[in-house]
Amino acid sequence: VCLCLCAGCGEQQVQKSDIVLDTAVTLTADGADAKAAIDESMARLKNIDGMVNPNVPDSDVCKLAQYAGSGHWVSLHPEVYKMLAFAQTYAAKTNGAFDVTTKPLVDLWGIGTDHAKVPSPQELMAAQKLVGWQKLELNEETHSARLQEKGMGVDLGGIAKGFAVDEVRQIYAKYGIKDGLINLGASSMYGLGLNKEGKSWRIGLRHPRKDDAQQKMAVLSLQDAALSTSGDYERFFEAGGVRYHHIIDPRTGRPAQSGAMSVTILADASVTDGGMLTDLLTTAVFVLGPEQGTRFLQALPRGVEGAVVDGRYQLWTTGNMAAEMENVSEEFQFWQ
Ligand code: ADP
Known part of the structure; x- marks a missing residue:
C-alpha cells in the first residue's frame, strides 16, 4: 500500500508497508523524492532478506x-x-x-x-x-x-533488522530525506527529523505484560536516533508455569532467565551502525540481565543508552534514558 498522507497540501509525505524480514515494515518519508526513496528501500530490504x-x-x-x-x-x-x-x-x-x-x-x-x-x-x-x-x-x-563443525549454523535474527534500518537510512540520505520514520516491526526503528506535525517522532514502548496498544509502558521521543526493543513477550510459549521465549542464553542452552522482561536501546546519529548496534544490544543485554547489562551499556562509547525492565517492574536505565522516558506507567519504578 502506498499512501500519500497529505496530497494537495504541497507536502509529500509517503508511507508504504510490507512484510519483509519476517516483519511488518512501515517506511515513512517526507520530501520531493520520498516515493523514490521508499521504493528503493523496500527493494533493498527484500534483497537483504534473500541473503x-x-x-x-x-x-x-x-x-x-x-x-x-x-x-x-x-x-x-x-x-x-x-x-x-x-x-x-x-x-x-x-x-x-x-x-x-x-x-x-x-x-x-x-x-x-x-x-x-x-x-x-x-x-x-x-x-x-x-x-x-x-x-x-x-x-x-x-x-x-x-x-568448524557439521550441524552448525548462523542465525542473524538478532542483528539483520538493525542492519537493514541502517541501509534504509543511507538510502534516505542519498535522496535527501530529512524527515521520516523507518519502522521494522517496532523492534528496530530510526526516526529522522520531525513528523508531519513538526514534532519529534513519539514511540510508545510496549508494556511487557499487556498486549493492549493503549497500555504502553512509556513513550520516547525519537529524533535522529535508532531505537530497538526486545522482550520475553514477543515470541514465547508457557509450560508448567514457565515462560519459554525466543532469546536464548547460549551458555545455558535455554531461554535467558536473567531477570529481564524487556530491553530498550537508543543510539543517536553520531553512532556508526546505530541500527545494527541497538538491535544486537537488546538481545545481548537481555541475556546479561539488568545489572550486568546496564554495566555493559555504561562502558560503551557515548551516544548509546538503554533501559532494562526487570521482573519486579523496576527500570534500570543508563545515560539520560530515565529523563527521556515520558508518561511512564505508574506500575514501573526507576531502580536506584
Ligand atoms: P526480534 O526483534 O525479531 O524479536 P531480537 O532482536 O529480539 O529479534 O533477537 C532475537 C532473535 O535473535 C531470536 O529470534 C533468534 O533468532 C536470535 N537469537 C536468540 N538468542 C540469541 C543470542 N543469544 N545471540 C544472538 N542471537 C540470538
Whole structure:
C-alpha cells in the first residue's frame, strides 16, 4: 500500500508497508523524492532478506550451514560479512552472550513456530555442542566464512533488522530525506527529523505484560536516533508455569532467565551502525540481565543508552534514558 498522507497540501509525505524480514515494515518519508526513496528501500530490504533468510535455499546463511564442517570457505555478500564481523566483535565483548551460532538451539526450541517444545536434556546437550562463536571463522580478505563443525549454523535474527534500518537510512540520505520514520516491526526503528506535525517522532514502548496498544509502558521521543526493543513477550510459549521465549542464553542452552522482561536501546546519529548496534544490544543485554547489562551499556562509547525492565517492574536505565522516558506507567519504578 502506498499512501500519500497529505496530497494537495504541497507536502509529500509517503508511507508504504510490507512484510519483509519476517516483519511488518512501515517506511515513512517526507520530501520531493520520498516515493523514490521508499521504493528503493523496500527493494533493498527484500534483497537483504534473500541473503539472511534460512528458508531461501541459496542464501548465504544456508550455504554456511550446508558447508559446515567441510573446511570449505563460503564466499559471502559484503552485507552478510559485515553483520558477521560485527556479531563476532560483540560476541567477544559480551563473553558469548550474543552469539549468532546459537542457531541449533534456536531451531531446537522452535519458539514462535508450530513445533515449539521443551527439549530433553540429551537434545539440549547435543545442540549446545554445536554452538560457539569461536567456531565461526571469518576471512576479511576474501569476505568468506566457515563453520568448524557439521550441524552448525548462523542465525542473524538478532542483528539483520538493525542492519537493514541502517541501509534504509543511507538510502534516505542519498535522496535527501530529512524527515521520516523507518519502522521494522517496532523492534528496530530510526526516526529522522520531525513528523508531519513538526514534532519529534513519539514511540510508545510496549508494556511487557499487556498486549493492549493503549497500555504502553512509556513513550520516547525519537529524533535522529535508532531505537530497538526486545522482550520475553514477543515470541514465547508457557509450560508448567514457565515462560519459554525466543532469546536464548547460549551458555545455558535455554531461554535467558536473567531477570529481564524487556530491553530498550537508543543510539543517536553520531553512532556508526546505530541500527545494527541497538538491535544486537537488546538481545545481548537481555541475556546479561539488568545489572550486568546496564554495566555493559555504561562502558560503551557515548551516544548509546538503554533501559532494562526487570521482573519486579523496576527500570534500570543508563545515560539520560530515565529523563527521556515520558508518561511512564505508574506500575514501573526507576531502580536506584
Ligand atoms: P526480534 O526483534 O525479531 O524479536 P531480537 O532482536 O529480539 O529479534 O533477537 C532475537 C532473535 O535473535 C531470536 O529470534 C533468534 O533468532 C536470535 N537469537 C536468540 N538468542 C540469541 C543470542 N543469544 N545471540 C544472538 N542471537 C540470538
